[in-house]
Amino acid sequence: MSTTSASGAAATAAAGFDSVPVRRSPLARFTKRAARHPGFMAGAFILAVILVMSIGAPLFTTHDPYAQDISKRLIPPIWHAKGTWEHWLGTDKLGRDYFARLLYGGRISLMIGAATVLLSGAIGTALGVAAGFFGGRVDMVIGYIINVRLALPVVLVALAVAALVGTSLNTVIVVLGLLLWDRFAVVARSTTQQIAHADFVAAARAIGCSTRLIVFSEVLPNIINPLIVVATLEMAHAILLEAALSFLGLGVQPPLPSWGLMISEGKQYMFFSPWVITIPGVALVALVLGINLLGDGLRDVTAPDNRS
Amino acid sequence: MLAFLLRRLAVALSVVLTVSVIAFLLLHLSGDLATDLAGPEASPEQVAQVRAEYGLDQPLAVQYGHWLAGAVRFDFGQSFYFRESVASLVGDRIPITLKLGAIALGLALLFAIPLGALAAVKRGSWFDRATLAFCALGQAVPTFWLGLTLIIIFSVNLRWLPVSGNATWSHYVLPSVALGWYAIPAVMRLTRNGMLDVMASDYIRTARAKGLRPKTVIFKHALRNAVVPVVALAAVQFGFMLGGSIVVEAVFSMQGLGQLAWEAIGRKDFPVVQAIVMLLATIYILLTFLADILNAWLDPRIRVA
Numbered sequence: 001m002s003t004t005s006a007s008g009a010a011a012t013a014a015a016g017f018d019s020v021p022v023r024r025s026p027l028a029r030f031t032k033r034a035a036r037h038p039g040f041m042a043g044a045f046i047l048a049v050i051l052v053m054s055i056g057a058p059l060f061t062t063h064d065p066y067a068q069d070i071s072k073r074l075i076p077p078i079w080h081a082k083g084t085w086e087h088w089l090g091t092d093k094l095g096r097d098y099f100a101r102l103l104y105g106g107r108i109s110l111m112i113g114a115a116t117v118l119l120s121g122a123i124g125t126a127l128g129v130a131a132g133f134f135g136g137r138v139d140m141v142i143g144y145i146i147n148v149r150l151a152l153p154v155v156l157v158a159l160a161v162a163a164l165v166g167t168s169l170n171t172v173i174v175v176l177g178l179l180l181w182d183r184f185a186v187v188a189r190s191t192t193q194q195i196a197h198a199d200f201v202a203a204a205r206a207i208g209c210s211t212r213l214i215v216f217s218e219v220l221p222n223i224i225n226p227l228i229v230v231a232t233l234e235m236a237h238a239i240l241l242e243a244a245l246s247f248l249g250l251g252v253q254p255p256l257p258s259w260g261l262m263i264s265e266g267k268q269y270m271f272f273s274p275w276v277i278t279i280p281g282v283a284l285v286a287l288v289l290g291i292n293l294l295g296d297g298l299r300d301v302t303a304p305d306n307r308s
Numbered sequence: 309m310l311a312f313l314l315r316r317l318a319v320a321l322s323v324v325l326t327v328s329v330i331a332f333l334l335l336h337l338s339g340d341l342a343t344d345l346a347g348p349e350a351s352p353e354q355v356a357q358v359r360a361e362y363g364l365d366q367p368l369a370v371q372y373g374h375w376l377a378g379a380v381r382f383d384f385g386q387s388f389y390f391r392e393s394v395a396s397l398v399g400d401r402i403p404i405t406l407k408l409g410a411i412a413l414g415l416a417l418l419f420a421i422p423l424g425a426l427a428a429v430k431r432g433s434w435f436d437r438a439t440l441a442f443c444a445l446g447q448a449v450p451t452f453w454l455g456l457t458l459i460i461i462f463s464v465n466l467r468w469l470p471v472s473g474n475a476t477w478s479h480y481v482l483p484s485v486a487l488g489w490y491a492i493p494a495v496m497r498l499t500r501n502g503m504l505d506v507m508a509s510d511y512i513r514t515a516r517a518k519g520l521r522p523k524t525v526i527f528k529h530a531l532r533n534a535v536v537p538v539v540a541l542a543a544v545q546f547g548f549m550l551g552g553s554i555v556v557e558a559v560f561s562m563q564g565l566g567q568l569a570w571e572a573i574g575r576k577d578f579p580v581v582q583a584i585v586m587l588l589a590t591i592y593i594l595l596t597f598l599a600d601i602l603n604a605w606l607d608p609r610i611r612v613a
Contacts, residue, residue, distance in 0.1 A: 039444070147319070148326045150596075151589040153551030156569055160581050161334060163573045240450050244555050247452045248570065263453055274460050281453040289448035296444065 040297025046290030054106030063097035065104040101257035116238035119177025124184025132192025162250040191223040225302040232295030320597045327589040384583035389575045404564035409549040412488035424499030443493035455486035455559035472561035483560045491545040502534035543599035547592035
């Protein structure tokens with residue numbers, strides 16, 4: 001085929017749509033829009049810093065987060081008059097380096113957030129897509145299940161189950177994963193409802209695609225953007241809940257350096273050494289703020305209505 | 309309207325029933341309660357005796373039937389630990405939690421609605437941006453940490469307010485702020501978005517065109533309509549607050565429902581935990597039911613759907 005006829009065909013095809021031809025790829029468009037969104041950039045920056053610091057923790061500190069030294073208990077951080085550069089964020093009640101614990105604790109928060117969202121996202125998306133795609137009685141039943149889930153008090157049920165099956169990192173992930181799927185289901189349901197009646201779904205059905213193929217190759221790719229936004233916000237939610245459970249003693253167990261647990265362990269010393277709760281608290285706020293900003297930014301950046 | 313009401317009521321009741329099954333099964337399917345209750349040194353005979361005493365030797369369905377039959381009469385059995393009826397334990401503690409939740413919700417609404425409305429009126433200004441930034445930051449603060457930080461600032465350093473307990477009204481100030489905090493961003497955003505929608509509507513343009521004062525337009529015409537969805541959100545948030553009070557009560561050592569739940573969980577006192585889960589779920593369902601009715605009453609379009 002000669003080049004002239006190919007470009008001629010392209011020209012005819014382009015003339016079929018009365019819009020300007022797309023100059024940028026979706027990815028390029030995304031990065032351009034993201035770069036102009038201050039919230040998105042701030043969130044991405046905070047999250048990137050925390051990710052690098054926690055994953056590369058051994059590169060940033062030579063201290064072992066579990067090494068106790070009773071002779072160096074509750075050393076204040078460097079901005080305090082008695083601070084030392086050796087432990088620049090101070091030490092805890094057992095003389096463990098606070099900076100090292102903070103870095104390794106970040107790993108726990110990030111892991112719990114990610115693992116919980118994978119589990120809850122899978123449950124919620126499956127339920128929501130089924131409800132939105134099949135409608136009718138399936139929709140009614142799933143709507144009912146969502147209502148039941150929303151009525152259960154999350155913190156109370158999570159605490160009770162953790163106390164029953166035994167507290168551990170895995171328990172926290174599974175319990176939170178089984179509880180936090182509601183928003184995924186609600187969003188997946190409403191977005192699938194909009195897609196289910198689109199022409200391309202009818203076309204896929206007409207050429208004989210199986211339901212499974214339609215769901216995986218037509219529906220899911222079209223609802224993934226709002227689900228990613230939900231995933232970021234739920235990740236922040238899961239991290240806050242893990243901290244609360246650990247604070248109440250039924251989440252991550254000592255000697256693991258969970259930020260919630262660090263605050264719980266520091267509670268009895270906070271009157272004379274307030275930094276033992278300030279430091280992990282500020283870390284939690286920064287992480288959750290970063291994730292929320294990124295999520296809100298993603299919603300704006302991927303929203304189809306301002307695609308102009 | 310009546311058909312709508314009955315349908316919603318039927319759904320609400322069946323959700324309550326399903327929650328009761330879950331609450332019951334969750335706590336009975338895991339481990340052997342009788343062994344836990346009898347203690348580690350108990351002989352097999354003693355364990356069997358405990359099992360019979362609490363009816364734990366009967367089939368689960370029978371146990372559930374007994375429990376449910378009692379629950380509808382507000383009889384939730386005896387507490388394993390406190391040696392007192394669960395109903396009276398819960399009854400003693402619930403006023404504290406309701407009071408805490410009500411003050412927290414009041415504070416949150418009082419703070420969030422005016423600021424949200426003002427942000428919408430001054431859309432795009434530095435004030436609007438500051439409000440949104442505050443929302444993002446507010447949502448990132450863990451409740452328990454906020455509580456501890458408030459104690460350090462206002463009780464330890466400034467000595468304005470007591471550290472813990474629930475004896476006087478001043479004991480409720482810091483816990484209410486800590487509990488209400490998390491609801492502020494949601495209410496603020498909803499008010500702001502509602503105001504933006506309403507302000508763009510035709511009747512506001514008409515009101516302005518008639519020459520009404522901007523203040524009248526904003527408060528009498530716009531805010532009243534923009535606040536309608538906030539009512540439903542407030543009901544839901546109140547339910548969340550009662551559930552979330554477990555954390556705040558632990559921080560401030562208030563002897564409310566949350567503290568009771570925490571103690572009961574630590575001691576594997578299942579009748580108490582079950583009753584509190586049931587109670588909180590029922591209150592939440594009741595609140596959303598009332599919010600539904602209220603919304604349907606305010607907006608007739610909802611009744612048909």
